[in-house]
Amino acid sequence: MRNHALWEKLRPYVMIAPAMAGIVLFVVYPVLYLVRLSFYKYNLMNKAKSKFIGWDNYRKLFGNDDFYKSLVNTVWYTVGVVALTMILSLLIALWLRRSSRWNALVQAGIFTPHIVSIVSIALLWLWMMEPSHGLLNYVLQSLGLPTSTWLQSSKTALVSVIIVSVWHGIGYYALILVAALQSIPPSIYEAAALDNAGRFKLFFRITLPLISPQLFFVLVIMTIGSFKVFDTVQVMTDGGPNQATSTIVYYIFRYRSTNIGYSSATGVVLMLVVGALTFLYFRLLSRKLHYQ
Amino acid sequence: MKTMDLRYAKLTLSAVLKAVVLMIFVFPFLWMVSTSLQTLQETTTVPPTFVPAVPQWNNFVHAMQAGPFLTYARNSVVVTAAILVIQFVVMIPAAYAFAKYRFAGHRLLFGLVLLAFMIPGQVTFIPVYLMLADWGWIDTLLPQIVPFLANAFGIFLLRQYFMQIPEELVESARLDNASEFKIIWKLMTPMSRPALATIALFSFVSHWNEYFWPLIMTNSNSVRPLTLGIAMLRETEGITNWHIVMAGNVVLVIPILIAYAFCSKWIVKAFVYSGIK
Numbered sequence: 001m002r003n004h005a006l007w008e009k010l011r012p013y014v015m016i017a018p019a020m021a022g023i024v025l026f027v028v029y030p031v032l033y034l035v036r037l038s039f040y041k042y043n044l045m046n047k048a049k050s051k052f053i054g055w056d057n058y059r060k061l062f063g064n065d066d067f068y069k070s071l072v073n074t075v076w077y078t079v080g081v082v083a084l085t086m087i088l089s090l091l092i093a094l095w096l097r098r099s100s101r102w103n104a105l106v107q108a109g110i111f112t113p114h115i116v117s118i119v120s121i122a123l124l125w126l127w128m129m130e131p132s133h134g135l136l137n138y139v140l141q142s143l144g145l146p147t148s149t150w151l152q153s154s155k156t157a158l159v160s161v162i163i164v165s166v167w168h169g170i171g172y173y174a175l176i177l178v179a180a181l182q183s184i185p186p187s188i189y190e191a192a193a194l195d196n197a198g199r200f201k202l203f204f205r206i207t208l209p210l211i212s213p214q215l216f217f218v219l220v221i222m223t224i225g226s227f228k229v230f231d232t233v234q235v236m237t238d239g240g241p242n243q244a245t246s247t248i249v250y251y252i253f254r255y256r257s258t259n260i261g262y263s264s265a266t267g268v269v270l271m272l273v274v275g276a277l278t279f280l281y282f283r284l285l286s287r288k289l290h291y292q
Numbered sequence: 293m294k295t296m297d298l299r300y301a302k303l304t305l306s307a308v309l310k311a312v313v314l315m316i317f318v319f320p321f322l323w324m325v326s327t328s329l330q331t332l333q334e335t336t337t338v339p340p341t342f343v344p345a346v347p348q349w350n351n352f353v354h355a356m357q358a359g360p361f362l363t364y365a366r367n368s369v370v371v372t373a374a375i376l377v378i379q380f381v382v383m384i385p386a387a388y389a390f391a392k393y394r395f396a397g398h399r400l401l402f403g404l405v406l407l408a409f410m411i412p413g414q415v416t417f418i419p420v421y422l423m424l425a426d427w428g429w430i431d432t433l434l435p436q437i438v439p440f441l442a443n444a445f446g447i448f449l450l451r452q453y454f455m456q457i458p459e460e461l462v463e464s465a466r467l468d469n470a471s472e473f474k475i476i477w478k479l480m481t482p483m484s485r486p487a488l489a490t491i492a493l494f495s496f497v498s499h500w501n502e503y504f505w506p507l508i509m510t511n512s513n514s515v516r517p518l519t520l521g522i523a524m525l526r527e528t529e530g531i532t533n534w535h536i537v538m539a540g541n542v543v544l545v546i547p548i549l550i551a552y553a554f555c556s557k558w559i560v561k562a563f564v565y566s567g568i569k
Contacts, residue, residue, distance in 0.1 A: 012393040018385075027408040027411050114563070231503045275411070
């Protein structure tokens with residue numbers, strides 16, 4: 001009987017043990033190790049020769065123009081993707097909110113890129129953005145518009161990557177907003193119609209406040225996601241031309257084998273940014289679950 | 293009469309606009325398929341070729357011979373399947389324990405799960421790589437599988453779901469002398485099918501499409517997945533053979549698109565659900 005009581009006590013720990021082992025081994029320990037590495041000049045060939053150098057990696061990092069360039073690119077990329085996606089997905093959601101077969105089809109179509117590998121998306125757009133034989137320039141030309149060098153000039157490369165990312169992600173966010181719009185009780189609109197409220201007033205006074213939790217949610221998860229951008233950049237531009245599309249994760253990736261300590265310090269900076277953003281997201285999530 | 297015309301005009305305009313938007317998102321995929329069946333010469337004509345004169349099925353053979361694609365495909369399948377199975381075995385008991393037991397330290401431990409959800413692979417990959425290299429795991433498939441054994445998002449979502457299952461149901465099962473294992477297997481799991489389907493679809497799509505992690509964790513073709521193989525086509529085929537690159541791309545995308553065509557409703561629901569819950 002005493003054995004049974006002991007087992008009852010231990011059981012929860014046994015049940016979570018595999019999951020916790022995975023988390024400790026592949027998240028908690030690596031994070032601590034990352035912080036430690038960031039204070040070392042790490043020698044990949046001979047670990048014993050690694051040297052503690054204090055804050056040197058961080059000093060070097062914040063004195064490096066390339067790092068600032070990558071940070072600024074990442075911020076611009078994030079601002080561009082988030083702003084465009086928010087506005088366009090809200091417009092699409094408002095436009096396709098009524099459930100009909102046509103609307104469901106268009107929604108499914110817009111969502112399609114989201115489930116396809118970013119590698120495929122990147123290769124596909126790389127081909128379409130090819131300056132001399134690509135489809136995009138042909139379309140622009142036949143519409144009488146000026147063509148673009150897209151990814152091949154440092155002026156347009158970042159914008160091109162932003163366009164691809166927006167195209168890739170917009171369907172997901174539009175669908176979340178459609179679901180939010182559909183959950184607004186029609187009685188609220190009926191009441192407003194009795195008051196003869198105009199369309200703009202209706203939108204700003206009723207619709208927008210009622211879907212603001214979801215809008216905020218979209219804003220936060222999209223910001224976190226955009227800050228980690230790597231795949232698109234790596235496949236499409238390799239950070240170029242002339243570092244015009246180098247981002248923080250790409251920067252970490254570049255130094256991952258040549259200067260591990262320095263690369264780790266950059267990783268710590270990324271972790272702090274993403275950590276702060278995600279903390280915000282969880283605060284939001286737990287509050288939402290309380291209300292439901 | 294005038295207002296009727298106006299309404300029809302509006303309806304038509306809206307339908308046309310919807311068709312245009314649909315094309316913006318779907319046409320690139322059709323264009324990919326079209327290019328994959330063209331000759332090199334057809335890819336360079338102005339105006340572009342939309343329907344190839346003779347479909348060049350050979351492009352697929354060419355693309356598949358540019359690298360060990362059978363190996364890539366096998367690796368993708370093995371890695372994705374292994375991750376899904378292991379994640380479920382690990383996740384279900386953990387979510388149950390967090391939902392239905394109160395034990396010392398459960399808050400702290402659940403906090404760790406949330407922490408794991410917050411820290412992306414782009415942050416941890418350097419130390420994890422060094423650790424796995426120490427273990428001699430590079431050049432096996434393990435670095436692409438084992439680090440994902442605990443699905444933090446899944447544990448979080450499933451716990452929420454388990455918590456909504458009434459305590460009375462669990463209690464009455466216990467009174468009937470059902471073991472905890474039986475309660476999980478016969479009661480909790482069947483009742484949370486929607487959540488499990490959501491997590492499975494999510495996990496499948498994200499690991500099948502994974503690029504960053506295998507790029508870091510592999511040094512040889514024998515362990516690389518399809519995504520890396522396709523991306524490498526661009527390097528081996530130079531910058532002109534777009535018809536070959538697109539053929540490879542079709543091979544990577546079509547399985548996902550077929551799955552999507554058959555259960556788009558499910559997939560869309562799963563993604564939206566995980567987004568708002």
